[in-house]
Amino acid sequence: MKNLLLIILLLSSTALSAQTLLSGQVTDRKGHALPGANVLLKGTYDGATTDTLGRFSFKTFEKDSATLLVSYVGYEPFDQKLILRGQPQTFTVKLEESASELNTVVITAGSFEASDEKRMTMLKPLDIVTTAGAGADITAVMQLLPGAQRVGEQNGLFVRGGSGQEAKVVIDGMIVQNPFFSSLPDVQQRGRFNPFMFKGTAFSTGGYSAQYGQALSSVLLLSTSDKASDNGLGVSLNLASAGLNYDVANEKQSLSVVGYYGNLRPLFALVKQNVEWTREPEFTGSSLTYRLKTSKTGLLKTYGMYSDSRLGMVTQAPLDNETRTGIRLHNRNAFATSTFTDSWAEGKWQLNSGFSYSHNSDETTFDGSNFGGSDERIQGRAVLTRLLSKNNTFLFGTEIHRINLTTAYNNQRYALHDNYAAAFAEAEIYVTRKLAGRVGLRTEYSSAINRSNLAPRLSFAYKTGEYSQVSLAAGQFYQNPDYRYLYINSGLNFERADHLILNYQRIKNKRTFRIEGFYKNYAQLVREFTGQPFDANPYRFPWGQTNNGGNGYAQGFDVFWRDQKLIKNFDYWITYSYVDTERLFQQFEQSATPTFVSNHNASLITKKWFEKITTSANFTYSYTSGRPYYNPNRIGEPNDGFLTDRTPPVHNLSFSASKIMMIKNNFTVLYLTVDNILNTRNVFTYRYTPDGKTRYAVGPQSYRSFFVGMQIMLSKKAVVTKNDI
Template sequence: MKLLYFLSAYLLLEMTASAQITLSGRITDAKGHALPGANVFLRGTYDGANTDSTGTFRFTTARKDTATLLVSYIGYDSYVKRINTNTTAPFTIQLTESANELNTVVITAGSFEASDEKRMTMLKPMDIVTTAGANADITAAMNLLPGTQRVGEQTGLFVRGGSGEEAKVVIDGMIVQNPYFSSMPDVQSRGRFQPFMFKGTSFSTGGYSAQYGQALSSVLLLNTTDKTQTEGVSLSLNLANAGISYDHATEKSSISATGYYGNLKPLFALVHQTVDWTHVPEFAGSSLTYRLQPSKTGLLKFYGMYSDSNLGMNFIDPSNEAGKTALQQHNRNFFTTSTYTDSWADGRWLLHSGLSYSYDTDATTYSGVDFGRSSEQLQGRVVLTRLLPSNNSILFGTEAHAITLKNAVQGINYWLHDNYGALFVESQTYLGRNLAVQLGLRAEYSSVINRFNLAPRVSMAYKTGLYSQISLAYGQFYQTPDYRYLYLNTSLDFERADHLILNYQIIKNKRTFRVETFYKNYAQLVREFTGQPGMPTQYDANPYRFPWGRTDNSGNGYAQGFDVFWRDQKTVKGLDYWITYSYVDTKRLFQQFRIAATPTFISNHNVSLITKRYFEKISTNLALTYTLSSGRPYYNPNRIDEGDKGFLADRTPVVNNLSFSASHITRIKKNLVVLYASVDNILDTRNVYTYRYTSDNKTRYAVGPQSYRSFFVGGMIMLSKKAKVNVNEL
């Protein structure tokens, strides 16, 4: 739910407090001629830049003491050197022309490449917190990128025809069982995690690496920071909550702690709600992050969080004669993850290992009847990478999960346990100076269905020019069926999707253009048969129903389309804007569908326009975001006489939204202060996400946003005179 806005206070505070080191220099050939477009970065981080037309580069990093600097350029041998990042002197590096024609396909962050990590669409944490309409929420910001679509009344990422359950969130390689706050009827929930926890936010819209699985559509990869960038105590206060945080760093370790309490009564008193709240959301929580560098190359990271929330509402329920159903919910969530990374043999061997545990419970009642649920997950992961000459590499990995789920449905308790394991191997090879190939193979096993699968992955990239490339990806992806089906039938098989993606991208002078086309084939999807034997399935449009019919894996479908992305950070000084357009055509025969049809969460056309500008003289950042989505299918029971022709044939109106945000930076007695404000749906558009009908089919309900037009204001202060603002990041 977007109401959990309280995270933005802490996020914006960290946004403005920066203690990074700036590295700069110039890259030339042996004759001293500038090499524009050379890729310069620190190994094992997202920190880096491309050289400009004079061969000059400049970027910031949180790495201190020593790091490995890498420089690559088409037709030249790569440069690798261990450096001291504390130096302030610019680097002068000369590259030697390659004699063996081997060189890398080089593309900056935010692009596509055979290397999965660099082929994804990427946003910095600053992009997330300064984008209007994103509300400092990672997944909300991802919904403004090509390939996604906005489904206002449901939680999750909906990517290229996929449902919210088909996209997974991964932190430091570990799948997060409950990445969003608990879902509520017709209210979209926020993600649980803060953008500035992460040094990299990578979003794959498909065709992703063999290192990851259990996602038919996409993965959102989040990599936590290696060290805190702030120091001292900070306080925040806004219309939703009050919070306190503490950060402290030493030479070998750092610790970050936060605590908050929130109650939405002040906000709801000013912003009219379409939801009938019986208990206005109230919440509290805390988090702790600890990092330790036990050796020059080793790094141990631990993160733990706990949250507790209470709410009550009467939500519109057409199946109820009264028209509404009372809901009470008390959620408790605990999540912890720890990772250890290391390298040896001068960085040629890399180790990444992790252990994670999560527990989530919802004490939920509908009209006093128990619908509580809980989940518990323990997982471990080990990945070993061998870096080979000429930037080639090969990695091996394994992961294991123990998952326990419980669900009460009208007082009946269901229970399920799954032991899931996977092995994977992946290689990256450069065939000539312009061609890169990545081959991967993933094997998975699930004990709850006693099934095994083998999923090949391949991706290629070819550099067509100094700043451009094309790429091709193909892969098979499997996912264990929704556990709601497995409560009643454990003989189901994995669901499957085959991805084929073709991409072209050019990055030059802080401008990016990308166009991508895709095709997905779905197979082995779960179908539910709710009719009498020999009779057609009876469709139930209630999205909260518990599946009770006979199920099998006879479902199938497809999704095809294309995306266009344009970003310009150069034309107007200080202005950053991007435009996206996504088209998807998809049909599925799954769930209770009688025929193959476009699912209710699909809008064929999605457009986003995002603009941001920082005014240095007044220390203020302004942002505007406009989004438009075409109508989505909804079930009209009055067209049942038309048979298959009338099934999901109706469409909702177009949904559009204009949002604004602003933040101002100042100091009070030398302490850093940030004031911020935002307005959502400036035009007060009466958007409709879907329609539902009463049981007699006579009355139609419109499902829309929690509030049509809303605003939010707040501020924070960092009690440290050393807090700095990195203007280049705004």
């Protein structure tokens, strides 16, 4: 019995001597104790929980190598390799705060995000369709944001002193060759795409990512939705068009089909027109969207659309003082894009790839002569992203384009072919939760001019408080010259713009304040030398000698304020933009502010949802200061008086309303819009007859207009809420 007790005591002593004591303290980076943190050895039950001072202590029988794990809610997990030899070990563990919406900086300089993936959500599809005065047009709403302006007689996005050609529209990474419907002189057209196709937008007013190029001023990035509703058949009716839509979806795939026909003659019979139409716009079209979930992480999205439109009007003959002549347009447009995304290695690697094709033809006749043209673009793109620890990422990719262009002028036909290729790499680095940087590099080659470029991009952001931050962005941006110049001179170089942007932003309790200053330097702009007086016709075909001797600058600041908290179900935002800019380019003989620029732009948007009557009521007021216009009678005055005249300011107050109701158990949305409620006689610009004696105003198609319509869901499965209007 004594021998048995002795053996038990010896074994117990040996076991106790084999234990290892592990102790220490767990804190945050500032040294503050973290009570209740879990500390344990991986693969065992050995561990402890920290006390009120963040201290822990426990023993283990494990030997040799082991891994110490420390976790705490709201912080990144910690692990450390250990060698256990029976000797006590002490640790001081400092945990990193995990990424969240409030504690992680987001690079914002030059960019308005409206995505489901980032916290700085400012505009969603609902915001776009409920903005009065925008007609549910994505680009029209972007023109109400700081940094952009409305140019009522031209298509395009005009950003910080840039022309409409200096901004690109991108869908899922693919450049859209013709984002707007084709137009006639001094008649603005809307964008081609439905806002509800997209889960979000990112509108860059400068300093954008190295992933994109061929835009001196900005890019509008549109991301299509990953899944569709299962609403079945729907019918839309309004004063301008009628359409059918069908949506069906299950867990793996979805299909959306749209068909429509429109004719503006009934609407124009009710709304007085300032345009002498010889054929009111008539259009037809269709679109198809298909999504397939190929695996747990893979998604294939395919979108295709086709439209056909005809219109005709009478306009001033550019070479005759007395004559007004007819112009007609027949446009056909097709666009198709397919993208595939996937990820692997637990999401650490991500692939975004795509292919698209577009074709556009304009059969334009002017005074019996053909001025039409066509364009075709084929493009492919692939981007590979590596997600690293602590939110750091690295991506690289490439894209290729094949572009074919033709145009006719004075019965002479021109053709141009361009093989464009680009490669890019970009890293987003989080030094701390408060300090982040994005460094990118892009290189491009264009066969049309047989030249290449190298463009660096830099962005930094620092979090100044729990809800605020500052951002800085800089970079170089290149773009091919206007293809009209390349028809006659393929020896031109890329045009260039250098951006510098400083931004401050604060988001708290559904309130956003943002102010941003910018400077933009233009270089290598195309100049044209004709030896003739300046020709103010924006649709002229260039014929003089050209070079890249042009330059310019744009500088200013923007302010944005949005409040969704003040009143229940009430949302408003205020924007103001100031820009000072001059250029020496095109036919300019001296530096001047271009005719498409206004120095001051402001807007006030209000939206109110009335729950009891299920109705949304919205107002928009916009102000645009006077723009320069060319007065040929100023020649000979001091400084030649070149582009020193200004148009009157443009004021516009608009209203829109939408109501949800039931018609024979079918969900229905009724909507009404009134543009320019005060019937202000706005003037966008002035033009002169060739002899310079007669000035005439260019304004909107109609001063005050209205529009009514309805959408009916015929399927019992369909559900409409206030988020759909």
